[in-house]
Structure formats: C-alpha cells, structure tokens
Amino acid sequence: MHELILGGARSGKSALAQQRAVASSLAVTCIVTATPDDAEMAERIAHHRANRPPAWHVVEEPIELAAALMEHTASDHCLLVDCLTLWLSNILSDGDDTFDRQRTALLDTLPQLPGRIILVGNEIGLGVIPMGKLTRRFVDENGRLHQEIAARCERVSLCVAGLPLSLKEPEQIQTGEIVQ
Numbered sequence: 001m002h003e004l005i006l007g008g009a010r011s012g013k014s015a016l017a018q019q020r021a022v023a024s025s026l027a028v029t030c031i032v033t034a035t036p037d038d039a040e041m042a043e044r045i046a047h048h049r050a051n052r053p054p055a056w057h058v059v060e061e062p063i064e065l066a067a068a069l070m071e072h073t074a075s076d077h078c079l080l081v082d083c084l085t086l087w088l089s090n091i092l093s094d095g096d097d098t099f100d101r102q103r104t105a106l107l108d109t110l111p112q113l114p115g116r117i118i119l120v121g122n123e124i125g126l127g128v129i130p131m132g133k134l135t136r137r138f139v140d141e142n143g144r145l146h147q148e149i150a151a152r153c154e155r156v157s158l159c160v161a162g163l164p165l166s167l168k169e170p171e172q173i174q175t176g177e178i179v180q
Helices: 013-023 039-051 066-071 082-094 096-112 134-151 170-175
Strands: 002-008 027-032 057-060 078-084 116-122 157-159 164-168
Touching: 002 134, 013 027, 013 039, 013 078, 013 116, 027 066, 027 082, 039 096, 057 066, 066 096, 066 164, 082 096, 082 116, 082 134, 096 134, 116 134
Parallel strands: 002 116, 002 157, 027 057, 027 078, 078 116
Antiparallel strands: 157 164
16 A cells, blocks of 8 residues: 655654554665755754664665665565655755656656555645745645645545544545545
C-alpha cells in the first residue's frame, strides 16, 4: 500500500508516519531529504534522528528520490520518505531541468513500487498567499505535487494537532466512494 501523510509544521505527521511504519511489522528504510544548511535545520534533523527507531536503515537523498525508492523497495519492506516538501525545495533550487526530471521520475516510479510506501509532506496551501513570485511558485508546485501523489496512493491522511484525519482509505477505493 502507498500512503501520503500531510500536515503543517509540528502537526505530528512524522510521528504518525513512524507509527504506521512500525505497525506494518516490516523492515523499515527511512529516506530523508533534508540537508543541514544551517544550525536550525541541523537541530531539526537531530530531533528527527533521535525519535527514529535505531533499527531502521536511513538513506539521505535530497535530490534523486525516485532512484532511492527504486533501489530500496521490496515487497516485504516499508519505505518512509520524510519529506516531500523539503525534496521539492531541493529540486526547485537545483533548476528547472532538475525539477522537471526528478518530479516526473517520482510520479512515474511511485505506482510501480512494491511494498509499503509512506510519504510525508507539508500542507502549506491553507495560509496566506505569498507575495513573492518564487514563494508562490513553491506553494503552487507543492500543492500540485501532493495532488498527483494523492491520486497514486491508496491512503491519504491529514494530521492536525497530532490527530490524523482520513482523506482517502483503501476501502473507499474498493467501494467507489473516491472519484479520481
């Protein structure tokens, strides 16, 4: 099963993703996309590291996410990606060619992957419309990416105040309640 977990900053989305990975009872590989570009981000990364089960294999991949997913996927394995929004920032910062190539690769690869896949992303489109062109593009691309990923996932949740809200469940797909 493929799952997308969205939420705002400090909403509990990473904790929910970890709970679901543990509940899968599968071996877990966590693919992290953050880079410690400053002291504050290094602290955030350290916080996530400290909260991750020590038995998990961790792969740091800020750009080539589709390739990392393909390399580490298996039918008896759980891959947790944390987070899509930082990955999007990385590929946008690397230029339009990288953005187009990496985004397409992820969207094409995701439906082919076996095993349990849990993807975490920041829901940032609920706030004020940014004033700058670059920031507006980032918010727009983040929203588009999450829509595309959600369409490819069997389960989608929104996490608010540590509580998950189910947006899409496998049972809904089977009964036709979700219209794509």
